[in-house]
Amino acid sequence: MDNQKPSLMLVDGMALLFRAYYATAVTGQFMINSKGIPTNGIYGFVKHLFTAIQSFKPSHLAVCWDMGSKTFRTEMFADYKGNRGEAPTELIPQFDLVKEVVASFDIPNIGLAGFEADDCIGTIANQMKDYVNVYILTGDQDILQLLDERVSVILLKKGFGNYHVHTPKTFFEEKGIMPRQMIDLKALMGDPSDNYPGVKGIGEKTALKLLKEFEHVEGIIANIDRLSKSNKSKIEQDLEMLHLSRKLAEIKCDVPVRCELEQAGLRIERDKALAKLMDIELRGSQSLLPLDEAFVS
Structure with a gap:
């Protein structure tokens, strides 16, 4: 990695959201707000996001999403991911809401029907790695195929702030x-x-x-x-x-998506972000947003 270059963190949105949801759903803590909407997944997502930002200090960030279960892979093989049931009822309204929260941070949401988040991440990593150091934040080991000298993978471990950072060297040492x-x-x-x-x-x-x-x-x-x-x-x-x-x-790295660097700069407007978190009644909204970070104004 070149320390002189900016750094772009590409976040697997679903990985963070599902991890956050299941961590609290197991004990039935759905954090249902006055509108009857559960917010436990969103709460954990925001916490995961800011913990990673504070740990790795990227200059730029974008969040990539799956856009439905039908993709080019299900067309090739109908049973692809066919063992996964429907999303839990309490999680469904949080899919759109979490993207609204990300948008309120002025962070790009990226996704394309027919492709998975991994394909968007692979494409953007490929487009940008000559200009920035790329860090991919996910819980999914499939993405390790994208590792190279300019692309690192941050695997989420249990809890907040626990990561296994992979480079080509660590991957080779582990797998041979x-x-x-x-x-x-x-x-x-x-x-x-x-x-x-x-x-x-x-x-x-x-x-x-x-x-x-x-x-x-x-x-x-x-x-x-x-x-x-x-x-x-x-x-x-x-x-x-x-x-x-x-x-x-194989992750597709030629999907028709782009991430413009100037739109992905971390510049969170505290009042705008806080208004959104309070609108959905996220518990402890004030404490979720970092107070003194350079990227929050």
Whole structure:
């Protein structure tokens, strides 16, 4: 990372919102306001957001969102994320409201129907990494495939202010492969949380061994006769799913979205932001907004 460059934090909005919602929903603390709207997810989201801003001090920030469950991936594979139920009733009204809160901070909300937040994040990271240091804030390990010398990933851990910061070096030390090979890793072993199977019977250990030896899916297929009888048979039986899983695993970095740097500068107007937080009756609105930070006026 170049310390002379500005820094852009790209936030996976859904990751923060869901994490915040479930942390309090488990005990039934929905923080329902006088209009009957729950605000627990929004409250935790704002707290997560400002904790990260204070920890990493980005000069610029944008929040990316999923825009519905139908994407190009569900068109390729109908069961993609098909194991996820409907969003909880108490969370549904918070989806639009949290974006209004972000807008009141003068932070861009970015999302595009047909694509996931990850695709928007990947695209913007790609567009901007020559000009800024990019930090991606998420709870989702899929995004680690985007790591490079100018893109770091901040993984949220349990609680507030607990992070695991990944660079290409830390990723290699942990997995023994390069970040881009994460796509091939997921193609082989599948992803239960996104509901696609990869190759039946191949887990992480075998997948990593194959990738260290043959580099990527194409390399494995080109050398299929060198594999053990068991692995050769598993891959041959699931060849179609292997190719499909690779397409599902790869984050698209050419989505038609943009993030203009001048619109993403952190310049929060305290009165405007506070008015919004008080309008939705967010508990402790005053204490949620940092008092003396350079980005709050």
